[in-house]
Amino acid sequence: MSQRKVRVRFAPSPTGALHIGGVRTALYNYLFARKLGGDFIFRIEDTDSNRFVPGAEEYILESFSWLGIKFDEGVSFGGNYGPYRQSERREIYKKYVHLLLEAGKAYIAFDTPDELEAKRAEISNFQYDASTRMRMTNSLTLSEEEVTNLIAEGKQYVVRFKIEPNEDICVHDLIRGEVVINSSILDDKVLYKSADELPTYHLANIVDDHLMEVSHVIRGEEWLPSAPLHVLLYRAFGWADTMPAFAHLPLLLKPEGNGKLSKRDGDRLGFPVFPLQWKDPKTAEISSGYREAGYLPEAVINFLALLGWNPGDDKELMSMQELIELFDLNRCNKSGAKFDYKKAVWFNHQYIQQKDNEEIAQLFLPILGEHHVEASIEKVVTVVGMMKERVSFIQELWDVCHFFFVAPTEYDEKTVKKRWKEDSAKCMIELADVLAGIDDFSIEGQEKIVMDWIAEKEYHTGNIMNAFRLALVGEGKGPHMFDISWVLGKEETLLRIKRAVEILK
Numbered sequence: 001m002s003q004r005k006v007r008v009r010f011a012p013s014p015t016g017a018l019h020i021g022g023v024r025t026a027l028y029n030y031l032f033a034r035k036l037g038g039d040f041i042f043r044i045e046d047t048d049s050n051r052f053v054p055g056a057e058e059y060i061l062e063s064f065s066w067l068g069i070k071f072d073e074g075v076s077f078g079g080n081y082g083p084y085r086q087s088e089r090r091e092i093y094k095k096y097v098h099l100l101l102e103a104g105k106a107y108i109a110f111d112t113p114d115e116l117e118a119k120r121a122e123i124s125n126f127q128y129d130a131s132t133r134m135r136m137t138n139s140l141t142l143s144e145e146e147v148t149n150l151i152a153e154g155k156q157y158v159v160r161f162k163i164e165p166n167e168d169i170c171v172h173d174l175i176r177g178e179v180v181i182n183s184s185i186l187d188d189k190v191l192y193k194s195a196d197e198l199p200t201y202h203l204a205n206i207v208d209d210h211l212m213e214v215s216h217v218i219r220g221e222e223w224l225p226s227a228p229l230h231v232l233l234y235r236a237f238g239w240a241d242t243m244p245a246f247a248h249l250p251l252l253l254k255p256e257g258n259g260k261l262s263k264r265d266g267d268r269l270g271f272p273v274f275p276l277q278w279k280d281p282k283t284a285e286i287s288s289g290y291r292e293a294g295y296l297p298e299a300v301i302n303f304l305a306l307l308g309w310n311p312g313d314d315k316e317l318m319s320m321q322e323l324i325e326l327f328d329l330n331r332c333n334k335s336g337a338k339f340d341y342k343k344a345v346w347f348n349h350q351y352i353q354q355k356d357n358e359e360i361a362q363l364f365l366p367i368l369g370e371h372h373v374e375a376s377i378e379k380v381v382t383v384v385g386m387m388k389e390r391v392s393f394i395q396e397l398w399d400v401c402h403f404f405f406v407a408p409t410e411y412d413e414k415t416v417k418k419r420w421k422e423d424s425a426k427c428m429i430e431l432a433d434v435l436a437g438i439d440d441f442s443i444e445g446q447e448k449i450v451m452d453w454i455a456e457k458e459y460h461t462g463n464i465m466n467a468f469r470l471a472l473v474g475e476g477k478g479p480h481m482f483d484i485s486w487v488l489g490k491e492e493t494l495l496r497i498k499r500a501v502e503i504l505k
C-alpha cells in the first residue's frame, strides 16, 4: 500500500463541556500529526440535535487555544474538505445512504417506537437483526409499492444497516492488537432518520473520515465497541482499502478505587475534570476548570500526555516540542490510566519554577489588583523570584507574599506571645536607629552592620530577628529577614518597626 498522508481528526459532539479525557484524545492526535508532518482536523459531530448544547463548540475551541493545541483545518479553521460541521453536510449523507439502499446493504424500516417496545416485551433479548428483521415492518418484508406509498403518505422511517450474521469481524487496533467479534452480536444499526433528515453518528463518522481522507482514528476506548460496525460500513461502501487505522486509547480511571473518572470524583476530591470553567446553560451549574483553578497550560499538557503514554524512560518534564518528538502510539498503554491529580499539582509547581519571573509577575498582577495593591513591576518580579519556590499555583502567591505589599495591621497573637519579649520594644527602637544610619541598604549592607551591632551589644540574635520579623511581616513566617527589609526599603522598614513598637509596646 502506498504511503498515505497522515491525517487525523478530533471530532467532538457539542453536548457540553469537554471532558479532560477528550482533551487527552485531542492531544495525542495533535502530537501524532505534528510528529509525522500530518494534518489535524477539527470536525463537529452534531447530528444528534437532541443533545446539542449552545456554547459547547466555542468552549471546545477556547480550550484548545488556551492549551496550545492547534488544528490545520476544520470548523473555524477552513480547509478543502469542508463543511466540517456535520449538520451542514446533510445532502452528502443522503447520497451515501441511498448508495447503501441501492446496493441492498441497508433497508428502510417503519416500525414505530411503540411497535419496537411491544416486540421487546414479546421476545426476550430482542435485537433488530437477521434473526428478527423478517418479522418487522420494513422494505424487506413489504412490497416495493407498499414502501413507496408509506413514504408518500409521510410515514416516518429509519434506514438500518443490514448486518450479515455469523461472520468474524477483525479490527486491527494499533494499541490493542487484533480485536475479533462475531457479527451476530450486532444489531442492524440505524444509519439515518427521516424525522430530522439526519444520519446517525456511525454513518456520518464513516462517510466523513473517508471523504476527509483520515488516515488514523485515534479515540477513546468507549468507541471500541463501535469499531467492528465501522469496519463493516467501510466494506459495504467498498472503502476497505483506505480504511483508517484504529487506535483506541486507554480509559482514564478514578484516582482511587475502580472505574472511570467522573465529574463526581473531581467534586469530591477537589480537582477539575474540565479544561475551562463551564456554566451549564440550562441549569446554570458551574463546573470548575483547570485554567480558572490556576493551572498553567504547559503543566496540564505535560500531565495529560503521561496519562496512558510514556517516553520509554522515567522522563517526566517535557515541553510540547519534546512531546511531539517523543510521542509514539506504540508506547500507549492498553490498560486504564489512574488520574493522579496530585501529580497535576506537582507539574504545576515545576512549571511555575521554570517560568521567567517576569511572566509569573504578569500573571500575579491581576491578583494584586484584586487586593488593591499598586506596585512597580520591578518589585513584583523581585518578590515573585524570592517566593515562587513555595507555591504550586499563582494564586497562592498572595498568601505567601502579601506582606511585601501591605503592612501588617495586626500581629499574630501566638507569635507575639512567644517572640515579643520584654525588651523587644527597646531593642527595635535601637535597631531602627541603626538601620536609619545605613547608606547601603542592600541585603549584605544591612546584614553586616546589624550583625556587628548585635555582637557589640551582646544581644541574642534570634530574639532580635524574631521581633524584627514580627514587626515587618506580622507573623513568624517569610524568607530571610534582610531580603524582606531590602525589598520594603528603608523608609517602609522603619515605619513598620515604629508601628509595631507603638502597638505591641
Ligand code: GLU
Pocket (backbone or CB within 6 Å): 011, 012, 013, 045, 205, 217, 218, 219, 223
Ligand atoms: N463524536 C464522537 C465523540 O464525541 C467521535 C468519536 C470518534 O472519534 O469517532 O467523541
